[in-house]
Structures are given as structure tokens and as C-alpha cells.
Amino acid sequence: METFDPAELPELLKLYYRRLFPYAQYYRWLNYGGVVKNYFQHREFSFTLKDDIYIRYQSFNNQSDLEKEMQKMNPYKIDIGAVYSHRPNQHNTVKLGAFQAQEKELVFDIDMTDYDDVRRCCSSADICSKCWTLMTMAIHIIDRALKEDFGFKHRLWVYSGRRGVHCWVCDESVRKLSSAVRSGIVEYLSLVKGGQDVKKKVHLSEKIHPFVRKSINIIERDFERYALVDQDILGNKESWDKILALVPETMHDKLQQNFQKDHNSLQRWEHLKKAISKYQSNNKNDKCGPWLEWEIMLQYCFPRLDVNVSKGINHLLKSPFSVHPKTGRISVPIDLQKVDQFDPFTVPTISSICHELDAISTNEDEKENGAESDIKRRTRDYKKTSLAPFVKVFEQFLENLDKSRKGELLKKSDLQKDF
Amino acid sequence: MEFSGVKRRKPRLVDNQKNACYPHSLQFYLQPPSENISLIEFENLAIDRVKLLKSVENLGVSHVKGTEQYQSKLEAELRKLKFSYRENLEDEYEPRRRDHISHFILRLAYCQSEDLRRWFIQQEMDLLRFRFSILPKDKVQSFLKDSHLQFEAISDGEKTLREQDLIASSPSLSAPSPTQLDLESVYKIPFADALDLFRGRKVYLENGFAYVPLRDIVAIILNDFRTKLSKALALTARSLPAVQSDERLQPLLNHLSHSYTGQDYSTQGNAGKISLDQIDSLSTKSFPPCMRQLHKALRENHHLRHGGRMQYGLFLKGIGLTLEQALQFWKQEFVRGKMDPDKFDKGYSYNIRHSFGKEGKRTDYTPYSCMKIILTNPPGQGDYHGCPFRHSDPELLRQKLESYRVSPAGMDQILDLVKGTHYQVACQKYFEMTHNVDDCGFSLSHPNQFFFESQRILSGGKDLKKESSQPDTPQAKQGVQKTKDASSALASLNSSLEVDVEELEELLQ
Numbered sequence: 038m039e040t041f042d043p044a045e046l047p048e049l050l051k052l053y054y055r056r057l058f059p060y061a062q063y064y065r066w067l068n069y070g071g072v073v074k075n076y077f078q079h080r081e082f083s084f085t086l087k088d089d090i091y092i093r094y095q096s097f098n099n100q101s102d103l104e105k106e107m108q109k110m111n112p113y114k115i116d117i118g119a120v121y122s123h124r125p126n127q128h129n130t131v132k133l134g135a136f137q138a139q140e141k142e143l144v145f146d147i148d149m150t151d152y153d154d155v156r157r158c159c160s161s162a163d164i165c166s167k168c169w170t171l172m173t174m175a176i177h178i179i180d181r182a183l184k185e186d187f188g189f190k191h192r193l194w195v196y197s198g199r200r201g202v203h204c205w206v207c208d209e210s211v212r213k214l215s216s217a218v219r220s221g222i223v224e225y226l227s228l229v230k231g232g233q234d235v236k237k238k239v240h241l242s243e244k245i246h247p248f249v250r251k252s253i254n255i256i257e258r259d260f261e262r263y264a265l266v267d268q269d270i271l272g273n274k275e276s277w278d279k280i281l282a283l284v285p286e287t288m289h290d291k292l293q294q295n296f297q298k299d300h301n302s303l304q305r306w307e308h309l310k311k312a313i314s315k316y317q318s319n320n321k322n323d324k325c326g327p328w329l330e331w332e333i334m335l336q337y338c339f340p341r342l343d344v345n346v347s348k349g350i351n352h353l354l355k356s357p358f359s360v361h362p363k364t365g366r367i368s369v370p371i372d373l374q375k376v377d378q379f380d381p382f383t384v385p386t387i388s389s390i391c392h393e394l395d396a397i398s399t400n401e402d403e404k405e406n407g408a409e410s411d412i413k414r415r416t417r418d419y420k421k422t423s424l425a426p427f428v429k430v431f432e433q434f435l436e437n438l439d440k441s442r443k444g445e446l447l448k449k450s451d452l453q454k455d456f
Numbered sequence: 457m458e459f460s461g462v463k464r465r466k467p468r469l470v471d472n473q474k475n476a477c478y479p480h481s482l483q484f485y486l487q488p489p490s491e492n493i494s495l496i497e498f499e500n501l502a503i504d505r506v507k508l509l510k511s512v513e514n515l516g517v518s519h520v521k522g523t524e525q526y527q528s529k530l531e532a533e534l535r536k537l538k539f540s541y542r543e544n545l546e547d548e549y550e551p552r553r554r555d556h557i558s559h560f561i562l563r564l565a566y567c568q569s570e571d572l573r574r575w576f577i578q579q580e581m582d583l584l585r586f587r588f589s590i591l592p593k594d595k596v597q598s599f600l601k602d603s604h605l606q607f608e609a610i611s612d613g614e615k616t617l618r619e620q621d622l623i624a625s626s627p628s629l630s631a632p633s634p635t636q637l638d639l640e641s642v643y644k645i646p647f648a649d650a651l652d653l654f655r656g657r658k659v660y661l662e663n664g665f666a667y668v669p670l671r672d673i674v675a676i677i678l679n680d681f682r683t684k685l686s687k688a689l690a691l692t693a694r695s696l697p698a699v700q701s702d703e704r705l706q707p708l709l710n711h712l713s714h715s716y717t718g719q720d721y722s723t724q725g726n727a728g729k730i731s732l733d734q735i736d737s738l739s740t741k742s743f744p745p746c747m748r749q750l751h752k753a754l755r756e757n758h759h760l761r762h763g764g765r766m767q768y769g770l771f772l773k774g775i776g777l778t779l780e781q782a783l784q785f786w787k788q789e790f791v792r793g794k795m796d797p798d799k800f801d802k803g804y805s806y807n808i809r810h811s812f813g814k815e816g817k818r819t820d821y822t823p824y825s826c827m828k829i830i831l832t833n834p835p836g837q838g839d840y841h842g843c844p845f846r847h848s849d850p851e852l853l854r855q856k857l858e859s860y861r862v863s864p865a866g867m868d869q870i871l872d873l874v875k876g877t878h879y880q881v882a883c884q885k886y887f888e889m890t891h892n893v894d895d896c897g898f899s900l901s902h903p904n905q906f907f908f909e910s911q912r913i914l915s916g917g918k919d920l921k922k923e924s925s926q927p928d929t930p931q932a933k934q935g936v937q938k939t940k941d942a943s944s945a946l947a948s949l950n951s952s953l954e955v956d957v958e959e960l961e962e963l964l965q
Contacts, residue, residue: 185662185663186661186662186663187647187661187663187664188647188662188663188664188665189664214648217651218648218651220655221651221654221655222655224655224656225654225655225656225657225661244624244625244627245624246624246625246657246660247621247624247625247660248657248661249657250624
């Protein structure tokens with residue numbers, strides 16, 4: 038893959054926005070079938086331009102308008118905001134207090150930095166194949182809950198371009214949810230609580246809610262490989278001390294002894310499990326609950342959400358197919374059928390796809406017969422690059438939205454007896 | 457709602473029509489009342505409901521909600537004030553009607569500020585919670601249905617299918633054995649309607665629905681009630697200017713939320729029963745902290761600023777000081793502070809006479825109630841008036857109470873109550889500690905009430921109604937309740953127990 042040089046962004050973005058960005062599909066998404074008047078026109082976008090110039094309250098009349106502006110401004114980053122009561126680009130003309138955010142998709146942002154206390158391989162903005170499993174587990178756990186518990190049907194998962202994933206829940210009823218309910222959903226999905234000064238971040242009560250139980254089942258699938266092998270969480274004294282801090286003191290001495298003798302995390306985990314069950318059968322009413330083993334697993338593997346991203350209706354989040362200015366990677370949709378195979382390091386960068394396009398174009402120019410219109414060519418350009426499969430995933434998502442919409446309209450017209 | 461100044465016209469309804477109006481002992485107040493009532497009834501209903509809500513507040517603070525004690529006391533209060541509370545009682549039309557109308561009247565008064573709204577909503581919710589909790593099981597479903605709430609009970613088959621999950625999700629359901637679950641209904645509602653339950657993972661969610669057992673339905677209902685009432689109050693506030701422009705209602709509505717609804721202690725029938733040299737000892741034995749602190753400041757500084765003179769001066773009048781005694785009392789103290797006696801006569805005695813109703817428009821000012829002291833005219837630098845529980849820094853309050861010999865255990869309780877803004881209950885606690893009783897037996901709302909109750913205990917708690925006044929022990933005569941006509945009822949908004957008119961005239965000679 039071409040190495041990405043941020044200095045080349047202006048040139049690369051020009052090409053990207055002219056020939057590769059999937060405008061048609063993008064518009065199809067945000068227009069939501071044109072069922073609600075002005076839904077697209079009242080949507081806020083924000084652009085981050087070269088030299089960190091940030092402009093909010095951008096809005097567009099239609100797909101063509103959007104295309105022209107993006108090509109003109111060449112944004113380094115694009116964020117999507119809420120659908121407002123008025124066109125965002127006219128918000129200054131609206132009476133004070135009347136300009137209100139009305140609807141927006143429910144979004145989640147899972148960021149690898151939030152796991153720094155439990156991953157040994159990387160820290161802050163870095164990621165590697167060893168810790169990426171955290172994202173995989175997070176997607177499985179959250180997506181299952183959104184689908185099975187909350188009944189949300191249209192969930193788009195997107196790679197953020199560097200160190201995390203985003204989820205966009207686009208169901209019609211979900212876009213209308215209040216801030217309070219969004220907060221409540223995040224709360225439902227949260228288990229890891231506490232910042233740096235809190236050692237033990239997961240406490241389970243006597244009764245295990247089905248959500249917790251199902252999440253643990255998902256973690257158990259990957260725990261051995263991820264935690265005991267890749268992360269090696271009991272690999273040395275420094276790391277196993279951290280885990281001992283999560284279990285009652287009376288267990289420490291014996292465990293330290295055993296850990297010294299054991300050779301690897303797998304063996305130590307076995308010893309830990311044995312010690313825990315022995316302790317629990319002897320100390321029924323102690324401060325420590327009956328689920329110690331699970332609490333440790335959850336602290337090391339359970340997703341960590343940022344409530345601020347999800348609760349605000351007017352919150353702006355990075356757009357799918359936006360470019361990450363530092364890594365050059367495109368924020369691509371993730372195929373839910375193939376989550377476990379998703380590898381962030383094989384996600385195309387803007388330089389690589391521009392390069393691919395160049396190579397193909399030179400070939401084509403030789404065969405060029407000049408009859409094709411510019412637009413037609415452009416709409417197939419992305420298909421010739423590694424971006425294609427990701428656009429396909431996006432299109433599948435849009436198909437489902439369309440199907441749902443048609444179903445709803447049919448239901449409504451049946452009720453009204455419109456034949 | 458229409459208001460007529462004419463004598464009360466009760467709508468003539470036949471029995472089953474009456475029952476149809478109010479099929480249940482509780483309601484969500486979705487429809488405003490639409491009959492005509494007199495101004496007197498308007499005022500009385502409002503005052504009664506304020507009394508009720510204040511009891512709800514007090515009981516909620518002094519007892520754990522839902523316990524036997526709490527419930528029986530609240531029920532007694534409802535019965536006393538003739539509001540509805542229980543199903544299957546005879547003649548329930550009138551109490552339910554009163555309940556309905558009084559709620560809507562209070563919306564007018566309590567929509568006016570954020571604090572008032574919050575208070576009103578909190579008490580109404582507690583009241584609804586109580587009434588719902590005593591609904592018999594068979595009535596619950598019909599009540600829900602009549603209130604148009606979309607709670608659909610799931611079939612037994614569906615219950616069994618999800619049994620494990622239901623038990624694991626709901627804290628209120630305990631584990632197996634032919635269960636509870638078999639007996640109790642489970643309702644399927646859209647998850648967003650069960651916010652308080654699902655956010656804490658206290659309910660089972662499946663495909664966008666929450667499966668809520670009956671006992672948890674209450675939380676949802678209350679949430680729904682709170683949302684609706686909150687919106688209604690906001691709407692009411694917007695229409696308020698139109699209502700307030702009605703001259704008949706404006707004074708009532710303005711005062712209602714601050715209204716003190718007990719005795720006003722303006723006339724005790726005990727004037728002249730205290731001698732000035734008793735005041736020092738009375739201040740430590742029977743004065744509430746607010747007055748004790750004023751008295752101490754007066755003795756130490758030989759002066760009090762206007763706010764303090766008003767609050768303390770009227771209190772002294774309420775405990776029985778005559779005008780002559782008052783003039784002597786204040787003059788003596790101020791002169792000790794090197795004030796010129798003539799200056800006192802010129803500057804201060806007029807005001808004292810004024811507050812006794814002997815000057816100017818001759819209003820006989822009534823001693824301030826706790827509400828008035830807590831809510832209006834906060835003390836500034838150099839002031840000693842106000843309510844110590846409300847206006848003192850907690851640390852200073854602690855020191856002060858320590859100097860009054862309050863025990864450490866009592867201290868903690870008092871400070872907790874203060875933290876929870878229950879100032880009058882904190883003062884009650886102080887009363888209990890200093891008089892060595894477990895339960896003071898009254899709901900404190902007036903400094904003179906504190907004094908009166910204190911004297912009662914210290915003098916052996918003799919029954920006051922039967923005995924005539926005892927020498928050297930100031931006692932209050934319970935005023936005879938007489939209905940006044942509409943105009944004077946509106947004028948004297950601070951009282952609900954009317955005093956015998958003849959007695960009043962006598963005392964003002």
C-alpha cells in the first residue's frame with residue numbers, strides 16, 4: 038500500500054472528492070427517501086479545512102449542491118450533525134430560540150484510548166492487531182443489544198480511521214429519541230465505571246441481568262486468545278498485581294506463590310479461578326460478590342462508551358467516507374457479517390485509492406472512446422478501487438432502509454385505506 | 457373554570473352520574489374541572505390542598521415512605537381534610553370532586569417559578585404514589601384502562617417463555633418456585649416509556665419492549681405523571697397573566713404559595729400575661745432558635761436593625777406582650793446602648809405603636825410565620841433575623857446548637873435535615889431535643905406555635921380548650937371557627953382559622 042503523506046492531502050482530497058466520494062449513496066442515505074420535507078436541507082454538516090479552519094452550520098439543497106461545495110472547499114474532515122428546524126446555513130436569520138435541533142441518528146463512539154488501563158501492547162492513539170480484538174468484542178456486544186434488546190434495525194458500523202469505531206442507528210423512531218432516552222440507553226450499555234483513581238471498575242449484583250449474561254458469553258469466546266495470550270494479562274508481576282488488586286486481600290499471598298511457579302497467563306488464570314471459587318464457597322456474605330471472575334473479564338474486555346457523544350441531539354460526529362487527516366484512512370463501513378475478519382490495517386488510505394485510480398485511468402485513457410459522460414465515469418470510479426467492497430456494504434445498508442420505509446408506507450396507506 | 461360571586465350552586469347529579477364522573481379514588485388530573493364554584497369554596501379548597509401537600513412533605517421527611525406509620529398518618533390527614541384516598545368507600549363523590557378541583561387551583565399558584573413547580577410536582581407525585589399503593593389489585597387494571605395508559609398485559613404463555621429472563625431482570629421478582637410470576641401480571645410497553653427502569657437494567661428488554669411486572673409499573677406511571685404535570689405547569693404559566701388579571705383571584709394566587717395555613721397567633725387572649733423579667737429565661741426555655749438569637753443579639757448589642765425588630769417585636773406581641781410592655785422593653789434596651797431616650801421616642805416608638813395597629817392605617821400586624829421568615833428578606837451583614845436553619849452556615853449553626861446544649865446525635869439529624877432543606881422539621885427536631893420528647897406532636901410552621909407548644913409541655917400539658925387561662929402561663933385560646941363572607945376572606949389570606957370577631961374587637965381597644 039502507498040504510504041500516506043499528510044502533506045499531499047490537498048491534492049489527494051481534490052481527486053477523492055471529484056472522482057471517488059460516493060455522493061449518490063451518501064445522499065440516498067441522508068435524504069431518507071424524501072419522505073419528510075426538507076430533511077436533507079435542514080441537516081447540519083461541519084467542515085474542517087486546511088490549517089484547522091472549522092466551519093459549522095453548513096447545509097445543502099440537494100446532492101449536486103453538496104458535491105459542488107465539497108469540491109470547492111476540499112474539507113480535510115466532514116462531520117454530520119442534527120436535522121434542525123430551519124436550514125442551518127440560515128440559522129442567523131432565525132428568531133432567537135426558534136432554531137432547534139430536532140432529530141438525529143443515535144450514535145456511539147468507541148475509542149481505544151479509553152482502554153489504556155487494560156491494554157499492554159499500545160497506548161493512546163496507537164492500535165495493533167492484538168488490541169483490535171477489543172473493538173471486535175465491542176461491536177458484537179453493543180450490536181447484539183441494539184438489535185435484540187432495543188429492536189433497532191438499521192445500524193451502520195464505521196471504522197473511525199484511526200483508533201476506534203462508530204455506530205449510527207438510523208431507524209426512524211430512533212432519530213426522534215430525546216436526549217434523556219439516549220442517555221438511558223448508554224447507561225443500560227455501561228458496566229465499566231470509574232476513572233484513574235478507581236481500581237475496581239466493575240461490580241455485579243446478585244442477579245445477573247440477561248444483557249450482562251449475554252455480553253459475558255460473547256467475551257468468553259475470545260477471552261483466552263485475547264487476554265491470556267495476546268495481552269498476556271498475567272504475564273509478569275506488574276500486570277498480575279493489577280488483577281490481584283481486583284480480588285480480596287486474603288487471596289493474595291497464596292496466589293502470588295502460585296503465580297511465581299506458573300509459566301504463563303493461562304496457568305495463572307486457572308489458579309485464579311480455583312482460588313476464587315474456593316473463596317466464594319467459604320465466604321458467602323462477604324463484601325465481594327459471587328461473580329468475581331466475570332468482573333475481571335468485564336473490566337478487561339467490556340466496551341467503554343462516551344456518553345457525551347450519544348446523548349446530545351446536536352452532537353457532531355465524523356462522517357462515513359470522511360478521510361482521517363493523520364492516517365489517511367477512509368472511514369469505511371464495517372460488514373457486520375465479517376466483523377471478526379475486519380482488519381483496520383488493510384483499510385484503504387486515500388493515497389492508495391488515488392494511486393489505484395491513477396493506474397487504472399492511464400490504462401483506460403488508452404482505450405478511451407470519449408462517448409461516456411463525466412458523471413457516468415465518476416460513478417464507476419470508486420468501483421475500480423479497494424473502496425468498492427465498502428461502498429457495497431453501505432449500499433446493502435441503504436437497501437434495508439428502503440425496504441423498511443416501503444413497508445411502513447404500505448402499512449400507513451393500508452390504515453388510511455389509500456388504494 | 458367559571459367563577460361566580462353568587463352563593464354556591466352544587467350541580468345536582470344523580471348517584472350513578474356522580475360515580476361516572478369520578479370512577480376512581482385517584483386520577484391523573486388530565487381534564488380540568490368545568491363547573492361553577494363560589495370564591496369561598498375556591499379559596500377553601502386551595503387552602504385545604506396546600507395543607508394536604510405540606511403534610512405529605514412533612515410525613516415524607518419524618519417517616520420512610522411506604523411504611524405503616526407513614527401510610528396511616530397520611531390516610532388520617534386525607535380523611536381529615538376530606539380528600540379522596542381509598543376505593544370502595546361510601547359517598548366518595550364529594551372528596552373526589554374536592555381533590556380534582558383543588559389540584560387544578562393549585563396549578564395556578566405553583567406554576568410561577570421553578571422552585572414552586574418542583575415542590576408541587578414532588579408532593580403530588582408522593583400523594584399519587586400513596587394512593588396507587590393502596591389500590592386493590594383488581595382495581596389496578598381498570599384504573600389503568602380508564603386512564604388510557606397503553607399497558608398491555610402479556611399472556612401466561614408468553615410469561616412462561618421468558619420466565620428466567622424476567623426473574624433475572626426485575627429486582628422486585630424473586631427466584632423460582634411456582635412464583636409470584638404466575639400470580640403477577642407482566643406488562644409489555646415500548647422501552648422508551650420505561651426509562652427509569654431500563655437505564656438501570658432493572659427490567660427485561662426484548663425487541664424494543666420492556667416487560668414490566670405490576671409492581672414496577674408504579675415507577676413508570678409516576679414518571680409519566682411527572683412529565684405530563686411538568687408540561688401542564690409550563691403551559692399554565694403561559695396563560696397565567698390572563699388569570700391574574702382577574703382581580704378576584706390575583707391576591708389569592710399571589711399569596712397562596714407562601715401562605716401560612718395555621719393559626720396566625722395575632723391574638724392570644726393572653727395579653728399581659730408575661731412580665732418583662734421573664735423574657736430572659738423564656739428565651740432559653742421556650743423560644744425557637746430564631747427568636748432566641750434575636751433576643752441575645754438585642755441584649756448584647758442593645759440594638760437591632762429593622763428586620764430584626766419586626767420579626768422579634770411581632771413575636772413578642774404574639775406571646776403576650778402589651779403595647780406598654782413592648783415600649784418599655786425596647787426603650788430600656790436601646791437606652792442601655794447609650795441611645796438618647798428622646799431619640800427613641802421620636803424614632804422607634806412610633807414604629808412599635810404602628811406594629812400594634814395604633815398608628816397609620818391601624819393594621820394589627822401578625823407575627824411572621826416560618827414560611828415568611830424563611831422565604832422573604834434574607835439577613836445581611838449585621839442582621840440577626842431570619843431562620844438559623846435556613847440562613848446560617850452549617851458550621852456556625854452547629855456551634856450555635858452546641859451552645860444550646862443539643863446532643864451530638866441530635867445535631868447530626870438536624871444538620872441532615874438542613875441539608876435536605878427541611879428547615880422547619882429541623883427546628884422541630886431541635887424542639888424535641890431540648891424538651892426531651894420523642895415526637896413533638898405538631899407540625900411546626902410558626903415561631904409562636906413553638907413557644908406555645910413549649911409552654912404547654914413545661915406546664916404539664918394541660919388541656920387548653922377546657923381550662924380558662926392560668927395565671928402566669930400564657931396560653932392561646934383556640935379561635936372559634938366562623939365563616940366570614942367572601943370579601944373579608946380574601947382580605948385576610950394568612951389565616952384559615954377565623955378568630956371570634958367579638959374577642960378581636962375587645963383586644964384591639
